[in-house]
Amino acid sequence: MSEHGQGATIWLTGLPSAGKTTIARALARRLAEEGHRVEVLDGDEIREFLSAGLGFGREDRDTNVQRIGFVAELLSSHGVKTLVPVIAPYADSREAVRKRHQAAGTGYVEIHVATPVEVCSERDVKGLYAKQAAGQLTGLTGVDDPYEEPVEPDLRIAAHEQSVAESADAVHALLAARGLL
Ligand SMILES: Nc1ncnc2c1ncn2[C@@H]1O[C@H](COP(=O)(O)OS(=O)(=O)O)[C@@H](OP(=O)(O)O)[C@H]1O
Numbered sequence: 001m002s003e004h005g006q007g008a009t010i011w012l013t014g015l016p017s018a019g020k021t022t023i024a025r026a027l028a029r030r031l032a033e034e035g036h037r038v039e040v041l042d043g044d045e046i047r048e049f050l051s052a053g054l055g056f057g058r059e060d061r062d063t064n065v066q067r068i069g070f071v072a073e074l075l076s077s078h079g080v081k082t083l084v085p086v087i088a089p090y091a092d093s094r095e096a097v098r099k100r101h102q103a104a105g106t107g108y109v110e111i112h113v114a115t116p117v118e119v120c121s122e123r124d125v126k127g128l129y130a131k132q133a134a135g136q137l138t139g140l141t142g143v144d145d146p147y148e149e150p151v152e153p154d155l156r157i158a159a160h161e162q163s164v165a166e167s168a169d170a171v172h173a174l175l176a177a178r179g180l181l
């Protein structure tokens with residue numbers, strides 16, 4: 001274990017505009033203040049570089065998620081708390097990432113940011129729901145593309161029913177309970 005504590009991957013899965021990135025950044029701030037080494041692998045940033053050229057069909061999403069899982073495990077195995085606010089809509093793809101971590105003996109938790117699609121589409125941070133409704137975009141997760149809800153996530157957050165700080169605190173408490181801090 002490094003002097004900054006144990007590494008672990010914290011994957012936040014959920015629909016676009018569910019609050020994955022906002023909660024991840026709040027938790028990242030808290031963990032950094034506590035002296036942990038932290039990285040956030042944000043879906044949008046990864047798609048600019050590591051996954052440049054990939055689209056939103058099933059195969060490309062799976063490739064994207066496996067690449068991110070690979071990098072996350074590497075970082076986490078070196079003592080970093082790696083926060084991953086990435087949709088990851090397919091259960092088998094998420095399971096493969098969990099197995100990669102298990103095989104390496106690296107901590108891993110899956111958080112379902114379970115904001116209902118009605119709330120997400122009202123927030124519509126990037127205007128994707130409006131575009132889909134206007135017929136300018138197809139294949140939007142949770143609307144006309146699948147989102148396979150985690151059946152047994154390590155934690156499910158009703159993120160629309162509590163504050164960002166409360167959600168971040170809930171994940172923090174889970175990490176403490178699992179001995180991952
Ligand atoms: N068709 C479609 N479906 C879903 N999401 C879309 C789409 N087109 C663009 N976007 C935006 O892409 C952002 C990153 O997606 P991810 O890499 O997290 O998705 S995936 O796990 O590969 O499915 C994702 O970011 P978040 O809103 O932060 O979830 C979306 O804003």
Ligand SMILES: Nc1ncnc2c1ncn2[C@@H]1O[C@H](COP(=O)(O)OP(=O)(O)O)[C@@H](O)[C@H]1O
Nearest residue numbers: 016017018019020021022123125159162163164
């Ligand atoms: N209780 C809440 N929890 C998380 N996000 C919230 C909450 N209430 C409002 N929001 C807002 O919802 C939006 C969620 O966007 P974002 O975090 O980018 O979602 P995602 O990464 O899942 O696409 C942000 O603008 C955030 O400020």
